[in-house]
Amino acid sequence: MMRYQVLFSGVLAIILGCQGYPQPEKAGSCGYESCNPIKPGLINVHLVPHSHDDVGWLKTVDQYFTGTNRANWEWENQKPGVQYVIDSVVKELTFAPEKKYIQVETAFFWRWWLEQDDQMKNMTRSLVENGQLEFVSGGWSMNDEGAAHYTAIIDQMSLGVRHLHDVLGDCARPRVAWQIDPFGHSKEQANIFALMGFDGYFFGRLDWRDKDKRLADKSMEMIWQAQSSTGEDSDIFTGINYNGYSPPATFCWDIYCDDEPMMDNPRLKDYNAPRRAQEFIQSVREQADHYRTKNVKIEMGMDFHYQSAISWYRNMDKLIKFVNNEDPEINVIYSTPSCYLKALHDEQLEWPIKKDDFFPYASDPHAYWTGYFSSRSSSKFQMRQANQILQAAKQMTSVAYNKDVANLSPLEDATELIAKSVAICQHHDAITGTEKQYVANDYHDRLSEGVDGFMRQSIAQNGFTYCPLRNVTQCPITETSSKFVINVYNPLARAQSRFVRVPVKSEEWVVTTETGEEIPCQTVPIPEPVLNMPGQKTKALFELVFKADNIPPLGGSFFQATEGVGKSSSRSSKRILKEKDILEFDNGLFTTVISQGKTQLKVEEELIYTFNEKYLWYTGHRGDNSNFDKRASGAYIFRPDGEQAEELALTGEPIAYEGELVIEIHTTYETWASHVRRIYQGEPRFDYENEWLVGPVPIEDQVGKEVIYRITVDEIENAGEFVTDSNGRQMMARKRNFRPTFDINMTEPVSQNYYPVNSRIGMSTKEGKHGLVILNDRSQAGGSIHENELELLLHRRLMDDDDFGVNETLSEEAFEVGLVVRGKNYLLFNHEDSNSNVRHRKLGLEIFGTPLMFFKDGDLNAADVAKQRELFPNLDVSLPQNIHLLTLEPFDLPLGPVSDGKTLLVRLEHIFDQEEDTELSQPQAVSLPELLASFGVIEAVEELTLGGNEPWAVAQARRLRWTAEDNTQQEQVPQRDHKDDSSAFTYELKPMSIRTFKVTLKGETSLETTTVFFQEPSRGIV
Ligand SMILES: [Zn+2]
Structure with missing residues (x-):
């Protein structure tokens, strides 16, 4: 009966539409319990139906989702739309409870989900709850591992897995990481996956010689000890796919593939099922020879496959039937990476250890994928900068959220827009610079839209502006005005001091602080090559330099710059360094001796370094x-x-x-x-x-x-x-x-x-x-x-x-x-x-944590300061030097009612590794009530996994544990044994650890309630 339904499902879809689909049977279980059974003693072949859906590459993320821009592609796989892929898969799964599919990129799934009616959502939920539709990785994108910063990786992964959890619950929590296409793999990425509570990690690309060696000595699967300071917490089972992420040769059955389908009707002239089954068995046996267990994982899919999912499933159905009939030693099943992982785990074997990383990736003797670490240097900078602004935006949203600001949604939306733009840009064809130019432009537009939206919703409301092109000395207010205000915001949870540089039109300036005190300043000519850059619009000729001393943590300082001569202002004197000249400068800490060929660094007359x-x-x-x-x-x-x-x-x-x-x-x-x-x-x-x-x-x-x-x-x-x-x-x-x-x-x-x-x-x-x-x-x-x-x-x-x-x-x-x-x-x-x-x-x-700078024309006045402080209040926090407040954001997505029981997501990070410093490498206790005193009284704290989608203790109790080979087993730091004082909400951080907390506050807040200042309607965000 089931076969009959599958055969006619396409027709049914046309006749009945969505209304006609049965709800899948609820097996009542997801996770490992929902795996199709394997047969002990046989070679168990795990077919993993999947589609690799780039969130932008040759086409933009929107084009890939909708399937537009179809003409003139060399490759047919640029034609599908991911929206149809998910549609098609959900319908195929609904008819056959044994079938499986894995969904990876949440940026696509989320767009699709928002467009579905209740019936389709319920159908999807049932498939998730019975384990047929499984999320793997679940990040907003499949991020790159070479050029992406850890803060952005953590954010983009959390954004994805928390969206999934919010709408689909525990069964949508991914259990394995799936990085099948990124071009090399980093140790910190593996660490992040371990701290997210994943049981395993699979990828596809590694140096070809490394792969040959691993195939030969059966070390394609291993335990990656991804961070020695944090011990077992950071260990993760890691497996390398045999075929990257492709099916075995000649077994591509997507609607856009040219391989022979399974023809199983003996009356057909081209009847081929027995031969095809034998060919498949041969490739399975070849693969099995290179791995330690009798489980063989085969990726059945490629880029943008499954738009017509029946094409894949129909052929796999026939393959399963024939192979299982032909060869008594082989058992082929529909599976997922996590079901495969569980089967490996149940074998209770010992596995080799990995301690370094998988960089650089080389795919042939002359193809080292090291260019992408630098390709599109400006893009990479813009993506880093937007990520920095995102951190401040989240802090600011937390403050506003906690202050019972009415009509918070525009600010929340603006922050979400930056978060999603930054998340998409971590994709392995975005921050890598390996996309087409017009796709790069699309990424840049998204980032600008995100950042501009946030600025409009926040500081611009008080008349301040942000100058995104200040790095090329463009800032309309400062380069034209004779009197302006500078607001320097410090996104770190401890004070910092910085020399600040602002483009100005003339050479004489006076800088005063918020209290009217004049501070030293200096002007320096802007270099000619900067003034002569193509498209340069600046009217500035100089940069005004002063020291913003002790900028308060998560808060700001104000400065007034006024054209004129003050008692502490200085110009720069000019000296030309001719060929035999030697210039000597003492900055109070060391002396620099410069000639045309070399530079020397001396301390108290002693020559320490000579460099060029x-x-x-x-x-x-x-x-x-x-x-x-x-x-x-x-x-x-x-x-x-x-x-x-x-x-x-x-x-x-x-x-x-x-x-x-x-x-x-x-x-x-x-x-x-x-x-x-x-x-x-x-x-x-x-x-x-x-x-x-x-x-x-x-x-x-x-x-x-x-x-x-x-x-x-x-x-x-x-x-x-x-x-x-x-x-x-x-x-x-x-x-x-x-x-x-x-x-x-x-x-x-x-x-x-x-x-x-x-x-x-x-x-x-x-x-x-x-x-x-x-x-x-x-x-x-x-x-x-x-x-x-x-x-x-x-x-x-x-x-x-x-x-x-x-x-x-x-x-x-x-x-x-x-x-x-x-x-x-x-x-x-x-x-x-x-x-x-x-x-x-x-x-x-x-x-x-570079301070953000905002500018306003005219005089510094108390009203401006007060208004900005409503947005960025100087919070009474100060963390020790070795601890970083990695994340401060409202926990709920979207924000829940703002009246009481507010919750924050707080991540703390120890930034030193073991033995880097006798003092700073020591474990450090942090009191959350002290850190968050400005936010009110803490009612409860729960430690979560790094992704913020599961209690830490639950994840640790259920995580699969693996045994290392005797000959590679080192003395490993045991699982964390932090000296916490939970009753006082004080937690210890060991070197290089990151801990994630959900903090629930009592109803009242110690921040002053403020008036409404977010007024613009928000635009929809996907
Ligand atoms: Zn890709």
Whole structure:
């Protein structure tokens, strides 16, 4: 009977429409209990029906959802619409309780869900509750792991899993992570999945030699110890798919595939079922030979498959029937990654351990996917910046929520819009820069819309503006006005001090604080290359620099800037650095001696470092991709043509500008690159700030250019060793031409040594006395290609596509010429009383927590301050230096009633690893009542998993535990044993741990109730 229904389901759909569908039987269970049974002793083949749905790549996220923009694609799989995929799958599942499907990207599922009527929603809910429709990963997107910052990964994963949980309950809670397409895999991502309570993690891409070795020694599945400081909490079972995420060759049965279907009627002339069954069995046996158990997982799906799900299911039905009949040793079932995982777990085997990561990914001897770490550098910066603003937006929404602000929804919607834009942009064809140009533009529009919407709903209501182009010295108020107010907001939960830079039109200024006290300020000329940028609109000629001291935590300081001469204001004096000149500056902490060729850092006359900084470019390899050796450098692949990089020649002489607060050296290279080095007076946070500008990169010579920054430090012989961060968090040890678990050859001597530098890269001497860490402002590729050197890939402009699908040359333009990119990095050297280990942890956090600046024309007045403080009250909080308030947001989505019982989601993070500092690496207790005193009295606290969708204790009790092989078992830190004082809501954080709490407040609030200030109607958000 069931067969009959399946055969005619397509017809039924047309005749009956949605009304005619039966509700699926409720099995009454989801999760592992709902798995189709396996047969012990046989080879159990787990067919995993899935569709890989990119939230933007060759088409925009909206186009992929709706299925529009169908014409002129080389690949048929660009035609489907994800809306039809989910429709089709739900209907197929409804007819056959044994069938399964996994849904991954919640950005798509959510759009679909909002469009469904109650009947379809109920049908879907039943399928989720009986385990047929299973969510895996469940993040808003399938995020990239190289260029995405951990804060954005946590947010985008939480956004997805919490939406699912809100509408579909516990059965919609994903149990495994599914990262089948990202281009390499990070240790911090694995850690995040473990802390989210996942039982396992599956992916598809790894270095081809690593894969060969693992296939040979049956180590495709392992226990990834993803964070040593946090021990078992961070362990996660990790499996690598045999075939990436494709079905075995010739078994693609989507409506858009060309493979032979199963023909099982012997009267058909093309009857092929027995032969096809044998072919399938052969591929199953081949695969089984490379894994440890008799369970074989086979991904049945590809990009945007299942629009006509019956095409897949009909053939799989026949396959299952035939194979199970043909071969008594094989049992084929519909399954899911979690059902497969459970079957592995039940075998009670021992598994190998993994401790490093899966970067960089190489798919052939000349295809190292290290280019994408830097592709579309400006996009990456915009995505990082929007993520920073999102954190402040969530804090502000929490404050407004807690203050009983009436009509909160516009602000809430604005915050949600940024959250969803940022989440989509973490996708593995978004922040990676591997999408088509018009899709990149769509991402940029979404981010701007999100950020603008938030600004409109918040600070703009008080007449302040935000200047998103301040990094290229554009800010309409400050560059034209003679008198303006600056509001500096600190999104960190502890005070910070910053040198602030604001573009202004003239050279004489006075800066006063909120209390009217004049503070030192200095003007510095804006470098010529910045003023001459294509599309530059600024009227400013100078930057006004002053120190915003002690900006209160989660609060703001106000400053007044007025044109004129004050007793503490200074101009910069100009000195030209001729070839044999030597300039010497003392910033109170160390002395810098600069000549054209090199820079020296001295402490109390003792020479500590001699270094030079250069800008160079590698030629991007050209090729038609017809074989490995002809692989071109492109958006994914970094393939320099040879090992030598061409140095950009100095143009003119460097110019130094010296004043009371900062010394700057402006250097220009050829016509298209420049560099400003800054040394701030008494700045303990870093030694040097570098601001680089690259572009338009010339390609008239038909040579693609990969532009790098390289620093050579005489005193740091690093023996090929260096460190890079993992998603802005853990530090990974790297070694030139070396991988910890497999051998590499020397096919790409530069690219094979590039790694993702999400936030920092460092090197030191063996004994650690001399060391350097460079922190950047966006994700980049970097490495140590030669002794004593570190380099970062800043900007890429190429001539060819690298043939991994995007089919466009990476050659960004703006204002009809090559795109100009401007960015910053910071140098931290080890010197006396200055351990760069400690400083990079603090500075990394402060770069991410860069204060937001808002501007208003005219005089600073008490009313303005009061109004802004309604939005950003100075909260009475101050966390210890090693603790970060990672998240502060209203718990409910959407916000619940604002009258009482308000709940907040609070994440706390210990930012130091073990042994980085004797004091700061110690466990630290944090009192939530003290931290949240401004919000009122705490009624209850519940610790949750990192995703905020399950109580931590419940997750720990149910998580599958795995046994490591004897020979790889190390003494592992046991599960957490925190010294909490739960009755006082005080919790301990160990090094590198993150803890997530749902905090319920008592009805009353200690914040003053405010008037309505959110008025604009909100627009719908999908
Ligand atoms: Zn993909």
